[in-house]
Amino acid sequence: MRNEVVVAAAVTTAAAVVGVALLLTHWKQRSERRLRHAQRILRNFARRCATPAAKLWHVADELAAEMEAGLSSGERGGNLRMFVSYAAPLPTGEERGTYYGINLRATNFVIVRATLDGKNEPLNQLLKQEVPIPPSLMADAESSKELCDLIAFELAKFISVHSEITDNNKGETVKRSKLGFTVSSFPIDHRAPPSAAIATKWTTLPFNDAKELATEVNQSLEKHGLDYLHVSEVVNDTIGDLAGGRYYSKESVAAVTLGIGGTDIAYIESPQQISSPIKDSSKSDETVINMQWGNFSSSHLPLTEYDTSLDAESIDPGTRIFEKLISGMYLGEIVRRVLLKMAHEAALFGDSVPPKLTIPYLLRSPDMAAMHQDTSEDYEVVQEKLNEIFDINNSTPTVREVVTEICDVVAERGARLVGAGIVGSVKKMGRIENRKSVIIVEGGMYERYRIYRNYVQSSVWEMVGSEFSDNVMIHHCHGGSGAGSVFLAASQTAHS
Secondary structure (H helix, E strand, C coil), X not given: CHHHHHHHHHHHHHHHHHHHHHHHHHXXXXXXXXXXHHHHHHHHHHHHHCCCHHHHHHHHHHHHHHHHHHHHHCCCCCCCXXXXXXXXXXXXXXXXXXXXXXXXXXXXXXXEEEEEECCCCCCEEEEEEEEECCHHHHCCHHHHHHHHHHHHHHHHHHHHHHCCCCECCCCECCCCEECEEEECCCCECCCCCHHHCECCCCCCCCCCCHHHHHHHHHHHHHHCCCCCEECCCEEEHHHHHHHHHHHHCCCEEEEEEECCCCEEEEEEECHHHCCCCCCCCCCCCCEEEECCHHHCCCCCCCCCHHHHHHHHCCCCCCCCHHHHHHCHHHHHHHHHHHHXXXXXXXXXXXXXXXXXXXXXXXXXXXXXXXXXXXXXXXXXXXXXXXXXXXXXXXXXXXXHHHHHHHHHHHHHHHHHHHHHHHHHHHHHCCCCXXXXXXXXXXXXXXXXXXXXXXXXHHHHHHHHHHHHHHHEEEEECCCCCCCHHHHHHHHHHHCC
């Protein structure tokens, strides 16, 4: 009897072991099937996002053609809005002295101070102070004077702390100069009527046009005892970056912003190429064009179902297609949409879809960059971000690897299209084969997303080839974000 009990127990144990083994085998096979399905989705996505050099050249050629058409037609109804944004002389590298600038952004402004010692010397004594803008001051046009007063008040405090150029300790600056003033992501068109001079995605800024902004800032400067400073031009901050590049090199012909919140480009054009004449008396034989390349669209752009749905659900469907492929504002969202499809169709994160994965724009590009650039053995940063952002705490190293591969596909496509845009712009200027061109690049995507930056640079080299690779050079902007305002202040003071 005792032996029979032992045998029965052994049989039961063996059966249980076999059952567990079968369950483990079934679970493993199911997990492998799900992973293979996710990988099929990834391969299909990567194939549709592919940007071989031939496709990039199609994009570049079409961009150059649209630039030409936009300039010759004088119309702003096409994809590219060729804004004449600056007709005053740019820096020459001979300007010297200490200058101040303001960079106005969506929710804050930056006060900048720097000393220029000539084109052979780096920026000296560069100081920046970021000041938040109270939401109440962004509400309507009636608050514009209050915002300008805040800018002047904070600038006066900043100067009192940092300025060493005073007369008899009265706080009166000896040298009268221009105050450089740049606005982030606002294309300013000096051909347009005042009511249309500033077109912006931030419609709550309480100003109707650039001249109104300059006038109100100057009134506030005088009110706060800063009448020795004067704003003569309000320009897009991409033009400020171009001015900084031009200070150090005559070969700086364009500037690109690749920010977390948007993208833009400005380049130098001959006034003779522009159909609508510049009415302002200008001492310069060059004009800066802001072409808002985010509006560019082409049948050659590698669009996917995720891009189509993102565009359809955006606040501006059918427009800014190029920006939605390359800008930091959208790259994280594309990654989220691919992950969501994998969660639905391949149960990438388990039997149920994580609720937070369904929330649009929850994945920001800085977090995407952190996951993409995770070099730990088990993708610990990816695990941390998935848990932190989407409450996903059950991912395996294999699943986390898939996440990084999605990030790579999205980043590579976006960055290589940026490269195509740069090459197309240089082609329009007729400089690829016979003249060196320096392109100034600024923005968080370029500064802090190493892999994205490398893809931008390598795509340009791949397109132009070794023969002309030295003719298209990409340089980071001098002084970083907002510093372009001091270079504008210097050139405007020199030519006033």
